[in-house]
Amino acid sequence: MPLVTFSHPEHKTKTVYATAGSHIDTVLKIAKANKIPINFDCQDGECGTCLVKVTSLDKKARMGGPPTEKERNLLKQLGKLTDGDISRILVDDIPPPWRLACQMIVRDEDILVEY
Numbered sequence: 001m002p003l004v005t006f007s008h009p010e011h012k013t014k015t016v017y018a019t020a021g022s023h024i025d026t027v028l029k030i031a032k033a034n035k036i037p038i039n040f041d042c043q044d045g046e047c048g049t050c051l052v053k054v055t056s057l058d059k060k061a062r063m064g065g066p067p068t069e070k071e072r073n074l075l076k077q078l079g080k081l082t083d084g085d086i087s088r089i090l091v092d093d094i095p096p097p098w099r100l101a102c103q104m105i106v107r108d109e110d111i112l113v114e115y
C-alpha cells in the first residue's frame with residue numbers, strides 16, 4: 001500500500017496509507033478521510049484552491065495518474081505548467097510536480113504532498 005505523507009509549514013506532518021490501484025482515490029479524498037486540512041472548494045478541477053506539490057519518495061519514477069486536459073489547462077492558467085511541460089507530460093507520460101489534489105489519482109507509490 002502506498003504511503004502518502006502530507007506536509008504543511010503550519011501543520012503537523014502526517015503519513016497515511018492509500019489504497020493502491022483503486023483508480024478513484026484522489027489526493028483530496030485521502031486527505032479528507034484522514035482529516036488533513038488541504039484547502040478546497042469546487043472539488044472538480046475548476047478553481048485551483050487545492051493546488052499541491054507532489055514529490056515521489058520512491059526511487060522509481062513517479063506514477064501518479066497523469067493530469068487530464070482540464071487539470072493541465074488550470075495548472076497552466078495558474079502558471080504552474082508551460083506548453084513545454086505539457087508536451088513532456090503527453091510525450092513522456094511523466095506527471096508534473098504541481099497538481100490539483102481533487103484531480104490527482106494516487107498510484108502504487110510513496111509520495112510527499114506539500115499543501
Ligand code: FES
Nearest residue numbers: 041043047048102
Ligand atoms: S478544489 Fe477546485 S480545483 Fe480542486
